[in-house]
């Protein structure tokens with residue numbers, strides 16, 4: 001049994017969280033993760049309306065009696081989604097854990113906390129983590145440069161980012177970005193995290209409600225199978241490598257290129273089509289460098305079980321055998 005500050009505070013059996021994923025974080029996946037002892041998370045904005053989110057929460061609750069959460073991704077947008085209404089749906093639905101991500105979550109954190117909801121804020125830098133801690137969040141999820149989605153603009157990998165954050169944070173912390181197996185979980189714990197958050201790895205599971213072609217593309221890709229897009233726009237995103245993301249990179253490298261140069265390639269509707277129809281060159285799909293460690297499509301329960309068993313074996317057997325009894329003390333050597 002792996003107990004950490006995170007499992008204790010959030011009432012889950014294993015320190016493994018499924019991060020919010022647009023188009024993927026539906027009841028099938030979130031309930032499977034929670035049933036397997038982790039923390040499954042629905043993605044609010046995958047639902048077209050706050051009412052639809054409430055119905056999805058009810059559907060998820062019919063599929064698990066374990067705790068699950070909802071991700072609320074705050075996008076900077078000219079026409080933002082009705083965030084206050086989505087928040088209300090979460091509260092009305094009786095969900096007790098929210099993962100916030102994106103732009104300045106203060107208003108959401110205050111409102112959710114006032115209704116007894118625990119907040120995990122996902123961010124990509126130590127300074128943003130500390131700022132969220134000051135807002136009163138209950139945990140931080142910190143995404144290293146390896147991650148799928150938005151790694152930020154600092155380009156700091158998990159090997160540095162996780163201990164740098166652990167040195168300064170007081171609340172429990174999840175390491176995110178690049179995790180997919182028991183070795184990663186042990187490494188995260190060794191670096192000072194209290195658990196891991198995974199996205200891409202959960203996409204390649206039986207229960208992920210996406211087309212098989214996407215799962216097979218993840219298996220087919222190695223650790224180089226991603227593109228960083230929107231670098232020039234200071235809104236870097238790591239997506240799976242395909243003809244569309246190659247073309248986005250190419251067009252944005254043209255001098256003076258703006259978002260208009262790629263608008264026709266990056267619409268959310270096209271990304272949704274990839275996930276639904278499996279037309280892998282029909283749009284963008286999110287995926288991280290951890291693709292290089294993904295070689296099968298197990299059930300969520302088999303995956304979580306395997307990660308925990310592997311982590312326990314590494315801690316209890318491989319690492320403990322490295323600890324040899326001292327034959328002489330330093331004092332004696334002097």
Ligand SMILES: Cc1cc2nc3c(=O)[nH]c(=O)nc-3n(C[C@H](O)[C@H](O)[C@H](O)COP(=O)(O)O)c2cc1C
Pocket residue numbers: 018019020021022024043071073100101102122143146147148149150176177178179197198199200201203285286287288289290
């Ligand atoms: C398909 C997909 C969609 C994602 N959508 C979101 C999202 O809507 N909001 C969000 O906060 N993070 C999103 N993420 C990021 C994940 O929650 C998580 O932080 C990230 O995948 C961790 O890196 P990993 O893929 O290496 O495990 C998405 C990731 C993937 C793979």
